[in-house]
Amino acid sequence: MPSQALPGFRDFYPDELELRAHIFRTWREVARRYGFEEYDGPPLEPLDIYTAKSGSEIVGQLYNFTDKGGREVALRPEMTPTFARMVSARANGLRKPIRWFSIPQLFRYERQQRGRLREHFQLNCDLVGEAGPLADAELIALSIDVMRAFGLTERDVRARVSDRRVLGALLAAAGVSAAHLGDAYQAIDKAERSRPGELAAQLRSAGLGDAVIEKVFAVAAIRGRPALEAALAGLPDAGAAAPLLTALDALDAMGLGAYVDVDLSIVRGLAYYTGTVFELFDAGRTLRAICGGGRYDGLLLALGGVDLPALGFGMGDVVLGELLRERGLAPPARAEVDVFVAAVTPEDVPHALALAHELRDAGLACEFALAAQPLGRQLKQADARGARRAIVIGPDDRARGEVVLKDLAGKTQAPVRRDAVLAAVAAGDAGAHTGSRDG
């Protein structure tokens, strides 16, 4: 038996799953506040829904195969084609705007690099049916509020926001022809990860003159709203920036402006974005992007679906988990057991079982010794299970209609009437829970 998972795949032992569960719970909670409904699709899909969107080159990065029915299939590398299929199949019956989220596990056969995984989980939030800029603000706000719900502040994470329409207008004014717009986007997209000379050479060989190339990089270097508005002042059509500026105003109105940086180097490599684009990064930029998304108005139709404006983002669990651990914001390992029930003699065992079951029915996490053991060993087991309290059931106490309730942290104990145990434990438990939440 191999002792490890496949390379690039994770085992989630209970400690690790605790962080994952914390991330999923927080994602669900914030999405709910924004009126988003959860959906899911199959992790295995027809291969062609991915090649239709991304071209046949993507096959090299997929877990694809022929199934036993001769179908070409692939483990999902992204959620958008599934989302587009599901929305399009029922587009007429769904209330607009459609606000949906999902937490799929996604798979890519990437060449193994240090720390690079072949699977991850991703929060996908999409909003369909609204072309106006409040929808863009809504989606960016949701991603920022997810950060805030984890305890991350504007000193921890930054939302870098741009807009393809603004970039297009500024690049056109800089002398980039429509035919060269894609080359310019590509250069801007790579600017952070390449030497500038390299990209300039590429643009030159694509046919751009040196003066234009310089202006392209000047556009990409625009940071902050004042710099953007200064650049827009010289434009013949400043209206291209109206949606972005309205979205920024809306984020300010929501009280989230402190998280937002206008940053025209953000393009999002994928070709299908048509408007706002944004990415979330840790403020120190030591990690990869936490989240990325934007408006993709033509995509659903291009994928053979409905003609509805749409926008969305994806947020992975890996970079986010690293950041939470780094900032000390991962959840503390919780006590798994609220109460441990111990039996003094074999005759007490049925009484312990009955009480344990009552406690569980009341919603408490409860354990007892599964094999006959001396009381001291049982209490050690209670400690090892992280139990805050133990209830000891012995023959003499039973004869008096009592049990002993022990506070394992405070090392105190007191007799309690058998018929008052539930109330006593529940009262203590409410206190203990509140305490640990405050702590």
Added chain:
Amino acid sequence: MPSQALPGFRDFYPDELELRAHIFRTWREVARRYGFEEYDGPPLEPLDIYTAKSGSEIVGQLYNFTDKGGREVALRPEMTPTFARMVSARANGLRKPIRWFSIPQLFRYERQQRGRLREHFQLNCDLVGEAGPLADAELIALSIDVMRAFGLTERDVRARVSDRRVLGALLAAAGVSAAHLGDAYQAIDKAERSRPGELAAQLRSAGLGDAVIEKVFAVAAIRGRPALEAALAGLPDAGAAAPLLTALDALDAMGLGAYVDVDLSIVRGLAYYTGTVFELFDAGRTLRAICGGGRYDGLLLALGGVDLPALGFGMGDVVLGELLRERGLAPPARAEVDVFVAAVTPEDVPHALALAHELRDAGLACEFALAAQPLGRQLKQADARGARRAIVIGPDDRARGEVVLKDLAGKTQAPVRRDAVLAAVAAGDAGAHTGSRDG
């Protein structure tokens, strides 16, 4: 673009996901009460961990392929090999007994039949490191308490319990040799789904005499504890039944005896069970098994792992979901939105955004119109979103430092001070939530 998922795979639209989420939440909640910790492993694993357990015949039922690194891999058809690998890799460091659960999605390439899926989700609960019968009672009790948590009573579901050790002793006393025990188990396992003559013929051709065959079916026909104890009375070694009887006593002590049927026709086809075996069925037996499991003491070692006693069960989401729907126990579609914020004029929009964000920060699900619309249209949208309340922000009210809070169900409305909105909504919300929970 295909408009459907692959055959045998499910799309979960929000309404369908609501039932799935209810099932998962309930599984997690009951497992927690029993002190079980959640884990997970990869959905893609090396093929040989499945063939090592089940033989090469299983490959015909798997989604298996060669990955781009030349590895033979398969989508997981079951969780036990992953569980065995994970437990064995850290067996020394893990506290015993190990109580773990997981909710994996599992995949089998089965020939398509009506309603038969190729994927499902399964609650897997396993308990490792305890050989005594209280562990068996604990696990059966957990499965029954999951049923109870869904609102299913002993009139809805039955736990059919047997024990391989008891069956083995009774069959030996009936004259079945050790060499024929497997044949007898197989016949008993199939008894419900075959014509008796057919199985008798098989046993005859395996070499059993007619008198013995008759006794085999008599053993398989034992139902209820009195019949079992009567059959045991004639045994030279009645001790083989001690663990089962102790487990049954423990289930009685927990108050769950009313759910339990001793049923010696339960074998669980899989060869690796060594003790207690059990299945949960709907009481009318119109559906397939809801849950199945038992003790498999030698399996972890046989899979190349640790030598620890163990037991576990699996409970799928499909049959359970059918039963919940049939009994009217599926969760009602909930209102997605608590409050809808409407702006009377464009100048009110920033104020609406600010208030909506405050409400979301307070944990409320909140929406507003993403495009400028007359008030009437906005309130219609609020209704369509299932909002219970709306807050209307207009210029005159704003000038007075007020907003209007509308109860959309009761069709009432009242002005509220802007700085008292959160408290007013939270108070109304607590009432509404309590109301819907009671309802």
